[in-house]
Amino acid sequence: MLKASDFFILLAVLVSLVLSAGLWFSGYKEQGIFTALWVPTVLTLGIYFKVTALLARRN
Numbered sequence: 001m002l003k004a005s006d007f008f009i010l011l012a013v014l015v016s017l018v019l020s021a022g023l024w025f026s027g028y029k030e031q032g033i034f035t036a037l038w039v040p041t042v043l044t045l046g047i048y049f050k051v052t053a054l055l056a057r058r059n
Helices: 004-025 029-036 038-058
Strands: none
Touching: 004 029, 004 038, 029 038
């Protein structure tokens, strides 16, 4: 089941993906690449916090 925090993480990923594509196609290629690096970083942090919460609930 998805929680509000999961939707926040997915929204942050979507916003950074759209922003990076917008920057890339507007001619700001370096800024687009930099912003695109946020996508896996935010996803990884989301997964980390999700696993940490599940392990804390389990113990």
